[in-house]
Amino acid sequence: MNTLRTVTLANGKQSTILLADDLKDLSSHLGNYGRSVLWVFDTNTAKLFKQLPPVHVVLESGESSKNFVSLERILFAAMDEGLGRDGRIIGFGGGVVCDMAAFAASVYMRGCHLTLVPTTLLCMVDASVGGKAAIDFRGLKNMVGSFYPADEILISFDTLRTLSEKEFLNGLAEVIKHALLSQDEELYKLLLTKKNEILARDSETLQRLLDLSLAVKIWYIEQDPTETLGIRQMLNLGHTFGHALESSSHFGLFGHGSCVAWGTGRALEAGVSLGVTEKAYASGATKLFKSYGYNMDYRIGRGDWIDFREHLSKDKKKEAGKVLFVLLEGQGKAILKPLEIQTVQHLVIAKPIF
Numbered sequence: 001m002n003t004l005r006t007v008t009l010a011n012g013k014q015s016t017i018l019l020a021d022d023l024k025d026l027s028s029h030l031g032n033y034g035r036s037v038l039w040v041f042d043t044n045t046a047k048l049f050k051q052l053p054p055v056h057v058v059l060e061s062g063e064s065s066k067n068f069v070s071l072e073r074i075l076f077a078a079m080d081e082g083l084g085r086d087g088r089i090i091g092f093g094g095g096v097v098c099d100m101a102a103f104a105a106s107v108y109m110r111g112c113h114l115t116l117v118p119t120t121l122l123c124m125v126d127a128s129v130g131g132k133a134a135i136d137f138r139g140l141k142n143m144v145g146s147f148y149p150a151d152e153i154l155i156s157f158d159t160l161r162t163l164s165e166k167e168f169l170n171g172l173a174e175v176i177k178h179a180l181l182s183q184d185e186e187l188y189k190l191l192l193t194k195k196n197e198i199l200a201r202d203s204e205t206l207q208r209l210l211d212l213s214l215a216v217k218i219w220y221i222e223q224d225p226t227e228t229l230g231i232r233q234m235l236n237l238g239h240t241f242g243h244a245l246e247s248s249s250h251f252g253l254f255g256h257g258s259c260v261a262w263g264t265g266r267a268l269e270a271g272v273s274l275g276v277t278e279k280a281y282a283s284g285a286t287k288l289f290k291s292y293g294y295n296m297d298y299r300i301g302r303g304d305w306i307d308f309r310e311h312l313s314k315d316k317k318k319e320a321g322k323v324l325f326v327l328l329e330g331q332g333k334a335i336l337k338p339l340e341i342q343t344v345q346h347l348v349i350a351k352p353i354f
């Protein structure tokens, strides 16, 4: 077990990110916590264990489990087991399981210990790190939640063996986004030169990818742990356009990662059209996404525009009634800018400019 990184968040609370050699190494580390633990899985991640630990909750896989019913199930199980404040909740799964486990840990007896074991690439590079925990409420994503960083985040690439190609690419889109937001070009270069190794999920390359990607997320969140200073928001690059596409196509057309990739493409084009982003930089970044198979040329039909605009207007980042978008002035230089609705319409409907 190696310590990969340490993250310091609000009130000086620290999360340690550990990389396990394999699942056995991971299990023996967690075995040291003895019996005062409650594990949270979903129906897919539970399959990674031949025999589940004695005290566990298995949630139905998927976003629809991020709700009060799941929260109650975890809290019931914790109480039934007599877990104290010094007890530990272990979330073993993707972003859904980790968000649920973290939210439950944040409210159980006003906060108990929390370990997250992310088992999707997206959760390894993004969801498990940074302390955001939430459930969806009244049809809106992440409406009710808290900031509650895990004491430790345990990663084993063994868990990725069963992850589908689609889910792997969901996470990779966030990694490419991190590469554009990075203060240096190391991650960008790794993505350019090691595509085959990355797609083949070669452990050594994944370790480098994970480390560089985490460094970017940590750079933004440590400066703005509770997202109040306008720094952490920059990690939303591609998400404003992406979420509107994801919601307006009713979560069916593209996966989350493909929407983020597509949204980043639109943000780059917006930057070029406003004279904020250099055309060569935008075109290079778009090519990088395309090389990993993301559909950057997709445009919504004119008939879908009203629905798209409706979803866009629900975005939380607003200034004087206008939605704010993260744009790039160049490598690692993100800014927040309002866009005219006509500009947005043109960007999502008109033919690609690269």
Ligand SMILES: NC(=O)c1ccc[n+]([C@@H]2O[C@H](COP(=O)([O-])OP(=O)(O)OC[C@H]3O[C@@H](n4cnc5c(N)ncnc54)[C@H](O)[C@@H]3O)[C@@H](O)[C@H]2O)c1
Residues within 6 Å of the ligand: 042, 043, 044, 045, 061, 062, 063, 066, 093, 094, 095, 096, 097, 099, 119, 120, 122, 123, 126, 127, 128, 129, 130, 131, 132, 133, 134, 141, 142, 159, 160, 161, 162, 163, 164, 167, 170
């Ligand atoms: N807290 C944060 O900062 C943060 C950041 C980003 C995303 N999120 C949240 O994360 C969620 C998305 O996370 P996700 O993409 O990991 O989704 P997910 O947890 O739904 O996992 C995706 C799918 O992969 C399956 N799965 C997970 N691990 C597997 C494995 N090793 N082998 C086989 N199948 C496996 C799951 O059962 C699920 O079907 C969203 O709810 C989002 O809001 C939170």
